[in-house]
Amino acid sequence: MAKMLIGGELVDSVSKETYEVRNPASGEVVDRVPKGTAKDVEHAIQAAEAAFKQWSDTTAEDRGRTLMNACELIRQKSAEIAQLLTQEQGKTLFEANLEIHHLLHGLEFYAGLASKVRGAHVPLPQSGAYGMVIRQPIGVCGGIVPWNFPLTLMGTKLGPALAAGNTIIIKPATTTPLATLLCIEQIQKASYGEGKQQKTLAKGAVNVVTGPGSTVGEEMLRNPRIRRIAFTGSTAVGRHVMEVAGREIKRITLELGGSDPMIVMEDANLDMAVKMADIGRYFNCGQMCLGVKRLFLQESIAEKFLGSLADILKKKTVGSGMNKESRMGPIHLDSQRKEIEEQVEDAKSRGARAIIGGERPKGGDLDKGFFYLPTLLTNVPEDSRVSVEETFGPVLPVFTFKTIEEAIEKANKSVYGLGSSIWTRNLLYANKAIDKLEAGNVWVNSLHYGYDELPFGGVKASGVGREHGPEALDYYLEPKGVVIVNA
Numbered sequence: 001m002a003k004m005l006i007g008g009e010l011v012d013s014v015s016k017e018t019y020e021v022r023n024p025a026s027g028e029v030v031d032r033v034p035k036g037t038a039k040d041v042e043h044a045i046q047a048a049e050a051a052f053k054q055w056s057d058t059t060a061e062d063r064g065r066t067l068m069n070a071c072e073l074i075r076q077k078s079a080e081i082a083q084l085l086t087q088e089q090g091k092t093l094f095e096a097n098l099e100i101h102h103l104l105h106g107l108e109f110y111a112g113l114a115s116k117v118r119g120a121h122v123p124l125p126q127s128g129a130y131g132m133v134i135r136q137p138i139g140v141c142g143g144i145v146p147w148n149f150p151l152t153l154m155g156t157k158l159g160p161a162l163a164a165g166n167t168i169i170i171k172p173a174t175t176t177p178l179a180t181l182l183c184i185e186q187i188q189k190a191s192y193g194e195g196k197q198q199k200t201l202a203k204g205a206v207n208v209v210t211g212p213g214s215t216v217g218e219e220m221l222r223n224p225r226i227r228r229i230a231f232t233g234s235t236a237v238g239r240h241v242m243e244v245a246g247r248e249i250k251r252i253t254l255e256l257g258g259s260d261p262m263i264v265m266e267d268a269n270l271d272m273a274v275k276m277a278d279i280g281r282y283f284n285c286g287q288m289c290l291g292v293k294r295l296f297l298q299e300s301i302a303e304k305f306l307g308s309l310a311d312i313l314k315k316k317t318v319g320s321g322m323n324k325e326s327r328m329g330p331i332h333l334d335s336q337r338k339e340i341e342e343q344v345e346d347a348k349s350r351g352a353r354a355i356i357g358g359e360r361p362k363g364g365d366l367d368k369g370f371f372y373l374p375t376l377l378t379n380v381p382e383d384s385r386v387s388v389e390e391t392f393g394p395v396l397p398v399f400t401f402k403t404i405e406e407a408i409e410k411a412n413k414s415v416y417g418l419g420s421s422i423w424t425r426n427l428l429y430a431n432k433a434i435d436k437l438e439a440g441n442v443w444v445n446s447l448h449y450g451y452d453e454l455p456f457g458g459v460k461a462s463g464v465g466r467e468h469g470p471e472a473l474d475y476y477l478e479p480k481g482v483v484i485v486n487a
C-alpha cells in the first residue's frame, strides 16, 4: 500500500483509513492510499515550517543543485513512475513518458533559475540614502493539483517554490496520487554538496497529503500557516479557493478551465494545422486545460480541413494506455465521460452532426473502461453547451467564418481566456489575433503547448497569476523594500 510523505517519512493517515485507486481503463485496483484528514495537513505544516528554517537559509546555488539532483533521481525511477501514471490516470505510456519529460524539463528550468533571482538598487531623493528591493521566500506553500497532468502540474508549483527557498505541501487529486508520491519521494532524497559536505534536502521541505479536496484541500485553504496556495483545477473550485484562501489574505494563483479557440485562415500551412488540431484536441484524451476546444475554419478551406482531420481520427486506436498500439486512453472518470456525453447530446439535439465519433467504442476490454471515441462536431449552434462550456474530453466543435474580424469576435465569446491560436502566413492577421484575442497565451502557427520558458495562465474565468517562466518565481517571492541611510 502507498503511504503519504510527511516530514521525510512515509506515513499512514492518523485516521488509519485508506481508499482504492482504480485504473480507468479496466476498473482494476492499482493500489490503496491513506485517506488524509485535516490533522495530517497539520502534521505536514509542522514539518514544512521546521524545514523552512533550514531550506530558506540554504544558498540559492545549493537549492538549484538539489533540484538538479532530484531530477536525476526521478529519471532513474522514470519507467516505474510512467507505469503508475498510466495505470492510475489512463493516459498512454507514451503520454506518461512525455509528461515525465516535461516535468523534468520544468524542474531543471527552476534549478537553473534559483541562483539568478535579482533585486534592485534604487536611488532615493535624499542624499546619502538609497533603497534596495530584496526578494525573500514566503514560507510554507500549498499546491493543489488536478488529475489530468498530475506530475507536470505538481512540478509547476514545487519547482519555483523550492527554487525560491519555500517549502511545500502537495495535495494530488484523489484519483491520481501514486505517481506523484513516487516522484516526491525521490525529490525528498535529493542532496547537494560532495563527500562529507553532502547534505540532503531538509526533511519536510516537500510533503504529500493524499485524500479528498473537501477535507485535505479545504484545510490547506483554511489554515493560515500555509501562506500561499497554487491551485490548478476547475473554475468552480477555483472560485471557492479564492473565497476561502482570501479570508486569510493568502497569496494565490489559480490555473482554471479554458475553451481555447484555434483559428485557421485559408492561407495557413494546412497540413501542419490539421496535425496540430489533432494533437491539440485529442492528446491526453482531450483532458487538457490548454487544448483546441473550439475550431474556427475559414469557409473556403473548411471541407478540405475536416476531411483530412477525420482521416487521422478514423485511424486513432482507442484502448488501454498500457497497450503499445493505443493512441488514446480512456476518459479519467466515469462522471467526466457522462458530462462529455451530455454535452454532445445537447449539441446533437440542437442540430449538430458528429462526422466522427459521438459515442463510446464497444466490445471486449473497451467495455470495462471509460472510453469515448474521438469526436468531431459540425453545424454546432453557438449557444450549445460545447460552444459555451469547457469540454474536457475528446470532442471538438467546429465553426466557420468569413473574415478575421468575425473569427476573433466569435473566439472571444467565451467566459474563458486561457490559450488561443491563429494559423496564417499573413503577418497582419497574426498581429491582429495577437492583439485582440482575449487569452493568456496566443500561439501563431504553433501547438497550444505550455513552454516552461514562457509565462502561462489565463484571463477572465481562466485564472489569476502565472505559472512557468521566470514570472512564476515572482509568485513565490515577497519583495521587501529596504532604505539605507549613511549616518
Ligand code: NAP
Pocket (backbone or CB within 6 Å): 144, 145, 146, 147, 148, 149, 153, 171, 172, 173, 174, 175, 211, 212, 213, 214, 216, 217, 218, 221, 232, 233, 234, 235, 237, 238, 240, 254, 255, 256, 257, 258, 288, 289, 290, 390, 392, 418, 458, 462, 463
Ligand atoms: P477540480 O475538481 O477543481 O479539482 C482540482 C483539485 O482541487 C483536486 O486536487 C481536488 O481534489 C481539489 N479540490 C476539490 N475540492 C476542493 C476544495 N473544496 N478545497 C480544496 N481543494 C479542492 O478539477 P479536476 O476536475 O480535477 O480537473 C479538471 C479541471 O482542471 C478542468 O476545468 C481543467 O481545465 C482544469 N485545469 C486547468 C489547468 C490550467 O493550468 N489552467 C491545467 C489543468 C487542468 P479531489 O480530487 O479530491 O476532488
Ligand code: MG
Pocket (backbone or CB within 6 Å): 234
Ligand atoms: Mg473534479
